[in-house]
Amino acid sequence: MSRLHLHLLSDSTGETLEMVAKAALAQFEDTDVIRHFWPMVRSRQHLDRIMTDIAANPGLVLFTLVNSETRTRLEEHCRALGLPSVPALDAVTDALEDVLGQEAKGKPGRQHLMDDAYFERVEAIQFTIAHDDGVAWEDWEEADIVLAGVSRSSKTPTSIYLANRGYKVANIPIVVESPPPTELFGLRRPLIVGLTTAPERLIQVRRNRLLSLNQAPETAYVDIEKVNREVQFARRMFADNGWPVIDVTRRSIEETAAAVINLLNERHAAGEPAPGANPL
Template structure:
């Protein structure tokens, strides 16, 4: 398969565009793609400086440019070069404008403005970092989500991903010899989710972890019987407390986070006054 040069142009940080491109490329496992990333493109002159590189590496151009003059300049160059230029947000923006009955503001980087949601996300990240690995359990009631699982069951990376989505997340490692604090069993606000994984996959991850810290000795940390007992202990704890469980064995962090957000939404919908009224 020939290499595809993918040019990504954004008038802001480009985070949204990168996420869209990544999600789309995930559907093409064998694709050989080289990405060329151009953030903060906010003038015709900037477009003109980028075009020679696009011409030298012809391919597909994806963009999120709201200024009509700058967009037109890029599209003119792409027509001249015979290259497709795709405005990836246009379809969604037009559909929203139609249903909301108003025009989009057309301001670059508006989704990254320092509004209340931005500061809430910063607060969530700070909370999550401060409550990693079982720390500060006295503040767990402030969390939106609490993740529980044995060591190396993706608790921390999933917590950080969720924090970037604006959720306050605490997590706790489950250890057979060390019962979790009693506060875990009296929480009312957070959604408690158990993360589990296949023992053989867990052993592989733990071995890789030991290699990164130059620890080559065998230990209970990677002993097959020991690890299987840890997983059984965690599963029993989840079942005894009726906590939802997600098996992360074949899930990416993004997939695990999406499942957790769905669980939280379902719980909140069930607990909302409207849902309660409907049930009556």
């Protein structure tokens, strides 16, 4: 197995750089990657301190630095050490400059400005946390999205991911013995989406959850017949109400969220009002 020291330098939070690196690394197997993460690099002194660690752990350097002096100094250091350095966003920025006919602003962290969109995202996150797992159903009409599904069908993590994209999300567990409040079936503004999964996969997830809580892994919660009834009950409810359904069995949280957003876009294209969202 090959080993790689990967140095990620950013003059902002480094979130974008981490996502780029993660997406690229997913294409490679049998590689031991040691990440060195350096956010908020905005001074020559800070960069010089970082170079000591880079010299001690030579590898690939990826960076998003908009200050020309800082990035030039980084590139000079890397050349002196014989290390490759890659500006992760330059190609995209250059293409946008050509197409838009204007120069990039060159200001660190512009995507994290505390503008109206930022505060709307904060509000969406607060709403979503306050309306997790069926709580505060009286306010569901204010939501952009309502996710419904049996326990451990990824409702909460998907809700939080969507909230970070600016959507107000509520989620409700579908339980055979405890039907949801009747208000769920009369909602008009939110897009209601059913999340379903294969019973076998659901049992595996639930069993792992029980083990993580140091609880007995063999209970009715993971009984195959009971789980099958739960999943069938939820699917019947989704079908009876005409709610779109997403099978999350082999989907990541990001993929599930993208599918939900596509459903919102289709709803908007069909002429229905689309809830506001502010992508990161």
